[in-house]
Amino acid sequence: xxxxxxxxxxxxxxxxxxxxxxxxxxxxxxxxxxxxxxxxxxxxxxxxxxxxxxxxxxxxxxxxxxxxxxxxxxxxxxxxxxxxxxxxxxxxxxxxxxxxxxxxxxxxxxxxxxxxxxxxxxxxxxxxxxxxxxxxxxxxxxxxxxxxxxxxxxxxxxxxxxxxxxxxxxxxxxxxxxxxxxxxxxxxxxxxxxxxxxxxxxxxxxxxxxxxxxxxxxxxxxxxxxxxxxxxxxxxxxxxxxxxxxxxxxxxxxxxxxxxxxxxxxxxxxxxxxxxxxxxxxxxxxxxxxxxxxxxxxxxxxxxx
Amino acid sequence: xxxxxxxxxxxxxxxxxxxxxxxxxxxxxxxxxxxxxxxxxxxxxxxxxxxxxxxxxxxxxxxxxxxxxxxxxxxxxxxxxxxxxxxxxxxxxxxxxxxxxxxxxxxxxxxxxxxxxxxxxxxxxxxxxxxxxxxxxxxxxxxxxxxxxxxxxxxxxxxxxxxxxxxxxxxxxxxxxxxxxxxxxxxxxxxxxxxxxxxxxxxxxxxxxxxxxxxxxxxxxxxxxxxxxxxxxxxxxxxxxxxxxxxxxxxxxxxxxxxxxxxxxxxxxxxxxxxxxxxxxxxxxxxxxxxxxxxxxxxxxxxxx
Amino acid sequence: xxxxxxxxxxxxxxxxxxxxxxxxxxxxxxxxxxxxxxxxxxxxxxxxxxxxxxxxxxxxxxxxxxxxxxxxxxxxxxxxxxxxxxxxxxxxxxxxxxxxxxxxxxxxxxxxxxxxxxxxxxxxxxxxxxxxxxxxxxxxxxxxxxxxxxxxxxxxxxxxxxxxxxxxxxxxxxxxxxxxxxxxxxxxxxxxxxxxxxxxxxxxxxxxxxxxxxxxxxxxxxxxxxxxxxxxxxxxxxxxxxxxxxxxxxxxxxxxxxxxxxxxxxxxxxxxxxxxxxxxxxxxxxxxxxxxxxxxxxxxxxxxx
Numbered sequence: 001x002x003x004x005x006x007x008x009x010x011x012x013x014x015x016x017x018x019x020x021x022x023x024x025x026x027x028x029x030x031x032x033x034x035x036x037x038x039x040x041x042x043x044x045x046x047x048x049x050x051x052x053x054x055x056x057x058x059x060x061x062x063x064x065x066x067x068x069x070x071x072x073x074x075x076x077x078x079x080x081x082x083x084x085x086x087x088x089x090x091x092x093x094x095x096x097x098x099x100x101x102x103x104x105x106x107x108x109x110x111x112x113x114x115x116x117x118x119x120x121x122x123x124x125x126x127x128x129x130x131x132x133x134x135x136x137x138x139x140x141x142x143x144x145x146x147x148x149x150x151x152x153x154x155x156x157x158x159x160x161x162x163x164x165x166x167x168x169x170x171x172x173x174x175x176x177x178x179x180x181x182x183x184x185x186x187x188x189x190x191x192x193x194x195x196x197x198x199x200x201x202x203x204x205x206x207x208x209x210x211x212x213x214x215x216x217x218x219x220x221x222x223x224x225x226x227x228x229x230x231x232x233x234x235x236x237x238x239x240x241x242x243x244x245x246x247x248x249x250x251x252x253x254x255x256x257x258x259x260x261x262x263x264x265x266x267x268x269x270x271x272x273x274x275x276x277x278x279x280x281x282x283x284x285x286x287x288x289x290x291x292x293x294x295x296x297x298x299x300x301x302x303x304x305x
Numbered sequence: 306x307x308x309x310x311x312x313x314x315x316x317x318x319x320x321x322x323x324x325x326x327x328x329x330x331x332x333x334x335x336x337x338x339x340x341x342x343x344x345x346x347x348x349x350x351x352x353x354x355x356x357x358x359x360x361x362x363x364x365x366x367x368x369x370x371x372x373x374x375x376x377x378x379x380x381x382x383x384x385x386x387x388x389x390x391x392x393x394x395x396x397x398x399x400x401x402x403x404x405x406x407x408x409x410x411x412x413x414x415x416x417x418x419x420x421x422x423x424x425x426x427x428x429x430x431x432x433x434x435x436x437x438x439x440x441x442x443x444x445x446x447x448x449x450x451x452x453x454x455x456x457x458x459x460x461x462x463x464x465x466x467x468x469x470x471x472x473x474x475x476x477x478x479x480x481x482x483x484x485x486x487x488x489x490x491x492x493x494x495x496x497x498x499x500x501x502x503x504x505x506x507x508x509x510x511x512x513x514x515x516x517x518x519x520x521x522x523x524x525x526x527x528x529x530x531x532x533x534x535x536x537x538x539x540x541x542x543x544x545x546x547x548x549x550x551x552x553x554x555x556x557x558x559x560x561x562x563x564x565x566x567x568x569x570x571x572x573x574x575x576x577x578x579x580x581x582x583x584x585x586x587x588x589x590x591x592x593x594x595x596x597x598x599x600x601x602x603x604x605x606x607x608x609x610x
Numbered sequence: 611x612x613x614x615x616x617x618x619x620x621x622x623x624x625x626x627x628x629x630x631x632x633x634x635x636x637x638x639x640x641x642x643x644x645x646x647x648x649x650x651x652x653x654x655x656x657x658x659x660x661x662x663x664x665x666x667x668x669x670x671x672x673x674x675x676x677x678x679x680x681x682x683x684x685x686x687x688x689x690x691x692x693x694x695x696x697x698x699x700x701x702x703x704x705x706x707x708x709x710x711x712x713x714x715x716x717x718x719x720x721x722x723x724x725x726x727x728x729x730x731x732x733x734x735x736x737x738x739x740x741x742x743x744x745x746x747x748x749x750x751x752x753x754x755x756x757x758x759x760x761x762x763x764x765x766x767x768x769x770x771x772x773x774x775x776x777x778x779x780x781x782x783x784x785x786x787x788x789x790x791x792x793x794x795x796x797x798x799x800x801x802x803x804x805x806x807x808x809x810x811x812x813x814x815x816x817x818x819x820x821x822x823x824x825x826x827x828x829x830x831x832x833x834x835x836x837x838x839x840x841x842x843x844x845x846x847x848x849x850x851x852x853x854x855x856x857x858x859x860x861x862x863x864x865x866x867x868x869x870x871x872x873x874x875x876x877x878x879x880x881x882x883x884x885x886x887x888x889x890x891x892x893x894x895x896x897x898x899x900x901x902x903x904x905x906x907x908x909x910x911x912x913x914x915x
Contacts, residue, residue: 554822562792
């Protein structure tokens with residue numbers, strides 16, 4: 001954990017963000033800055049890959065993924081995601097979070113394969129720790145979290161959605177969502193699985209994970225992978241309404257209840273975190289897996305051209 | 306546990322009941338008394354808050370909550386409930402139990418807030434132990450237990466229903482059921498949660514508990530919180546028919562199977578029972594929680610007037 | 611385990627099978643024998659109770675239960691089942707398995723009561739170890755396993771279906787499926803229960819097991835006990851198509867995912883295997899249980915005549 005913190009701190013420093021982990025109050029101070037002209041009730045900070053807007057009147061922040069072409073979860077993306085989550089978590093003006101995408105047709109394409117191909121074992125370990133960190137912060141967040149899924153959301157993108165409190169997806173016959181790792185010849189780690197089982201139950205998860213299924217929107221709704229389906233133009237209003245419904249509850253009671261529901265799965269991962277990193281590094285370093293990924297990337301290239 | 310037993314024994318003595326825990330056969334002897342004139346096959350004993358009728362021909366007892374205004378689970382109510390359960394459990398003439406209410410529109414309103422407000426820590430501890438005891442006896446009962454839910458059933462009232470083998474609820478647009486603790490700023494304990502998850506699954510429980518939802522009857526049916534919905538006039542017959550269906554199985558096999566399904570959750574609570582009492586006492590003694598309860602009671606008073 | 615292996619090896623020897631456990635390559639060699647005239651792409655080996663056909667072009671084997679009158683799981687049947695599973699598991703030409711019946715209207719009637727009545731405790735222990743072994747091999751199989759359920763499938767027959775990856779059942783108003791042990795006055799062991807809960811969830815399993823329910827085909831479909839229902843004439847094609855769908859995934863990823871989903875339940879049984887045998891032996895040796903079984907067999911005899 002110590003090493004992880006150092007690494008994260010280093011990356012935070014590298015990313016040019018001014019608010020180090022040990023001083024969350026800095027961000028609190030920032031909230032006392034005079035607001036801009038266009039809105040007296042919102043403030044925004046934009047980094048390279050995620051735009052974060054906080055509506056201080058409602059206490060609801062919106063994270064907009066804006067990392068072309070497909071919001072893949074690179075190490076940089078994940079670092080920025082973790083930093084943004086941490087800032088919002090520590091900001092008393094923020095109680096709810098909506099996560100959505102500015103990229104057409106894609107919510108997030110999941111883990112960036114480039115981070116898993118042809119790199120050093122140290123890099124793989126650092127990358128995997130960042131994936132874990134993202135999930136730990138989001139699945140364990142004290143905020144009300146709503147995924148406004150306005151595009152396809154495979155693998156790690158699906159995990160982000162699953163880690164929220166509520167999932168709303170746009171009706172679109174082209175959009176799909178699911179943990180399709182098996183299709184790529186890799187295996188979703190146990191805590192992806194646990195998060196999935198908590199949402200859809202053991203049997204649905206067993207079949208979906210083994211087949212690496214990408215579910216259509218109606219199917220995702222039917223199996224409980226998403227809670228609600230809306231037309232694109234109603235997504236934002238719906239997400240705002242859902243957050244408001246959840247925020248109507250006393251924070252303290254809601255947070256303790258959320259923690260009670262998710263603690264077992266979070267604790268299980270924390271207890272096996274280093275082991276999980278080692279497993280990932282060993283697995284991804286295998287020649288056979290590197291070859292699978294290479295073939296998959298070739299296929300993606302051909303698809304594009 | 307020793308202290309708990311002493312306390313329960315003391316309360317049993319106080320309640321004027323003649324059958325102490327160590328002599329269940331006394332109740333067995335009572336069953337050999339000549340029956341009354343009106344019915345040769347049933348006998349009843351009424352205490353202050355619950356009427357218990359046993360039909361010795363079918364081996365099915367009915368418990369009727371009769372504690373105005375809303376059958377709240379006071380310490381006295383819980384004590385009487387535990388004593389009645391113990392007597393029936395130890396009576397060989399009794400194999401099944403139907404639980405229902407004589408109060409219009411209310412099955413049970415749940416834990417009595419008066420027991421949680423402005424009292425001593427000793428009182429809170431005694432009260433919480435009685436809540437635990439009720440659940441341990443009902444969820445772990447060897448009898449076939451059917452909840453005939455003829456009114457609203459929030460919080461602890463919902464727990465009673467969830468602890469039975471089968472739940473039948475009356476069709477009525479005004480009735481609601483659910484674990485709505487979060488609405489009151491308090492948190493359902495882990496064993497309420499476990500019992501709920503065993504009935505409706507993890508995802509439904511997670512959302513319902515965080516939002517403190519009180520479900521309409523059709524919704525409760527749809528999520529599996531109740532097993533069957535009937536018109537008021539058919540409730541009693543339906544409950545009798547369901548108990549008969551379950552009693553058609555050999556007792557021994559059915560009881561061992563029930564124990565196999567519920568043992569993990571019962572054992573988990575028993576292993577953390579004292580800790581759970583301490584948690585409750587600490588939580589409920591907080592100024593902020595006492596204030597929340599006070600506000601809630603004010604709101605209830607205004608609603609009435 | 612050592613004793614178990616010895617016993618199994620002895621039974622393998624007794625059964626006249628040529629391929630001992632320690633030499634799976636023998637079977638591999640057999641596959642290099644010249645194929646028969648009728649098919650250049652399949653080979654079959656038939657023992658007394660199960661016909662096994664392997665289509666080497668698709669890599670899919672079919673096991674056909676052919677043990678009149680009702681495919682009951684006798685010690686001989688189970689031994690042959692385990693040996694066949696082991697051979698297929700070790701055969702690189704085999705990646706998928708379809709399990710079906712050649713007996714009209716019956717998939718498998720479950721454990722053979724004759725093995726549980728009037729025998730020695732040693733016999734009961736050997737029999738129960740064989741039941742465990744069958745489940746361990748099937749539930750933990752690396753192959754894609756599909757149950758093509760073309761007849762009724764109570765108790766142990768239902769367990770075989772539940773242990774596969776996918777269950778297809780024939781539409782027929784006379785067919786039923788379920789873990790109906792409680793109806794016979796016996797109790798499904800904890801690992802039957804765990805397998806069932808993994809398929810249908812806790813609540814459905816709790817009610818179904820306590821009532822010993824035999825579900826109609828539509829009901830079994832509705833509660834998730836079977837995944838798909840087809841007319842009899844489409845069963846074979848459907849099973850082949852489903853296996854092909856699952857085999858389209860990379861074996862390694864699919865197998866690791868399957869193991870991740872089922873490991874907890876398999877490990878739990880392995881950790882309590884000897885205790886479970888002892889429990890079974892003690893339970894089944896009881897006079898009251900022997901009497902129940904005797905009455906049940908009398909009832910079956912009367913039914914036939």
